Amino acid sequence: MSDPxxxxxxxxxxxxxxxxxxxxxxxxxxxxxxxxxSDLGGEKGAAELAAALGGLKGPLMKVAQLLAxxxxxxxxxxxxxxxxxxxNAPPMGWTFVRRRMRAELGEGWESRFGAFEHQPxxxxxxxxxxxxxxxxxxxxxAKLQYPDMQSAVEADLVQLKLLFSAYRRLxxxxxxxxxxxxxxxxxxxxxxxxxxxxxxxxxxxMLADEPLxxxxxxxxxxxxxxxxxxxxxxxxxxxxxRDRPQDERNRIxxxxxxxxxxxxxxxxxxxxxxxxxxxTVFEEDGAAAGINLLDYGCIRIFEAGFVAGVxxxxxxxxxxxxxxxxxxxxxxxxxxxxxDLIEALNIWARFIYGPLLDDRVRTIADxxxxxxxxxxxxYRVHRVLKEKGPVTVPREFVFMDRAAVGLGSVFxxxxxxxxxxxxxxxxxxxxxxxxxAARQSEALARAGL
Numbered sequence: 369m370s371d372p373x374x375x376x377x378x379x380x381x382x383x384x385x386x387x388x389x390x391x392x393x394x395x396x397x398x399x400x401x402x403x404x405x406s407d408l409g410g411e412k413g414a415a416e417l418a419a420a421l422g423g424l425k426g427p428l429m430k431v432a433q434l435l436a437x438x439x440x441x442x443x444x445x446x447x448x449x450x451x452x453x454x455x456n457a458p459p460m461g462w463t464f465v466r467r468r469m470r471a472e473l474g475e476g477w478e479s480r481f482g483a484f485e486h487q488p489x490x491x492x493x494x495x496x497x498x499x500x501x502x503x504x505x506x507x508x509x510a511k512l513q514y515p516d517m518q519s520a521v522e523a524d525l526v527q528l529k530l531l532f533s534a535y536r537r538l539x540x541x542x543x544x545x546x547x548x549x550x551x552x553x554x555x556x557x558x559x560x561x562x563x564x565x566x567x568x569x570x571x572x573x574m575l576a577d578e579p580l581x582x583x584x585x586x587x588x589x590x591x592x593x594x595x596x597x598x599x600x601x602x603x604x605x606x607x608x609x610r611d612r613p614q615d616e617r618n619r620i621x622x623x624x625x626x627x628x629x630x631x632x633x634x635x636x637x638x639x640x641x642x643x644x645x646x647x648t649v650f651e652e653d654g655a656a657a658g659i660n661l662l663d664y665g666c667i668r669i670f671e672a673g674f675v676a677g678v679x680x681x682x683x684x685x686x687x688x689x690x691x692x693x694x695x696x697x698x699x700x701x702x703x704x705x706x707x708d709l710i711e712a713l714n715i716w717a718r719f720i721y722g723p724l725l726d727d728r729v730r731t732i733a734d735x736x737x738x739x740x741x742x743x744x745x746x747y748r749v750h751r752v753l754k755e756k757g758p759v760t761v762p763r764e765f766v767f768m769d770r771a772a773v774g775l776g777s778v779f780x781x782x783x784x785x786x787x788x789x790x791x792x793x794x795x796x797x798x799x800x801x802x803x804x805a806a807r808q809s810e811a812l813a814r815a816g817l
Contacts, residue, residue, distance in 0.1 A: 507600035550763035558665035567664035570815035580623035580658035601660035603648025616656040621784030640767035641666035642774035701762030712752035732779040
């Protein structure tokens with residue numbers, strides 16, 4: 369059957385018309401600032417960008433979150449403005465929703481649900497989520513993809529490539545070519561809700577014995593490539609718990625640590641999208657008891673050798689073993705490393721690994737605001753690379769880096785105080801690359817990936 373929403377020229381042209389001016393303006397500002405030594409307009413320029421792109425749905429919002437993790441690619445004010453677009457985008461109306469549900473489940477789709485709320489209760493970058501119930505009364509969440517997202521993704525990726533090209537011509541500290549390839553691959557995957565359903569099944573396997581983290585069940589008969597229906601997990605926003613007692617906040621942070629690092633250390637799999645909308649907190653007897661992990665579109669699967677590099681870097685930094693540190697970078701895919709470039713990478717590594725190396729109860733970064741997490745270190749890295757670079761950032765590094773920064777920001781929101789060293793040491797205590805590879809292969813096959 370023909371797909372009316374495939375990557376269509378007309379859809380891409382319409383997207384270019386809506387996005388091109390705004391993104392072109394960003395590139396022009398970047399060029400002017402670099403050439404004439406001016407700034408990029410700070411909050412005023414960021415506000416203008418938000419106004420130019422306001423109301424858009426789609427991958428730009430996902431990309432905006434990634435840009436903040438690439439040192440000095442766009443100013444923080446611009447990344448913040450782009451990140452806010454998702455919450456400002458108006459939802460699809462009920463007429464639109466009915467039409468799309470009919471396209472996914474056929475005529476009479478409403479009879480397949482016991483209830484279906486007209487207004488969405490949450491927005492995602494590529495779709496919106498409605499509360500519903502099955503015919504036997506079980507509460508579910510139905511995530512419905514926005515119209516023409518495949519065309520929007522392809523058009524936005526063209527705009528992003530132009531922006532990265534402009535950046536490379538003006539500032540050669542970081543070669544963004546591999547970053548672009550990684551973003552393109554992951555965002556295209558996120559269009560396939562069938563794949564997300566399989567990711568969810570994978571996480572149910574990996575976290576089956578973790579009581580602090582809950583993973584939803586997928587309702588396969590109510591799901592398609594653009595509709596994902598899953599069990600509804602009751603919970604409250606994480607930010608609602610910022611004023612709770614320290615032990616509750618620490619429990620939430622411990623659950624977050626388990627949700628991200630246990631799958632990585634044992635299966636080489638990481639959740640690449642750790643922002644506040646992707647989880648809620650469940651309670652028991654009125655107290656925070658753990659987290660609901662809600663979204664599985666952005667999942668990165670690594671080869672065992674990459675995970676071994678992460679483990680080697682931890683041990684190398686802890687023991688002062690420079691050869692092991694350099695070997696870890698090479699396992700990640702960094703090439704042609706000089707001593708200056710190694711030291712630049714070490715700045716970032718000591719920042720990310722610092723709490724993991726420090727065997728004491730502490731915050732993830734003492735005295736740092738969530739929005740500032742990693743910014744100073746990113747600036748220092750970029751300054752060295754500008755003088756001694758360039759360096760090509762391996763694509764495997766992109767979402768690993770993003771997960772670490774995003775997770776650290778969550779810990780700061782919670783003001784969590786944990787012994788991160790002992791948590792991480794326990795996660796990698798029995799690490800063996802061959803065992804991980806076998807475990808990963810079995811889990812992927814079981815999930816249909």
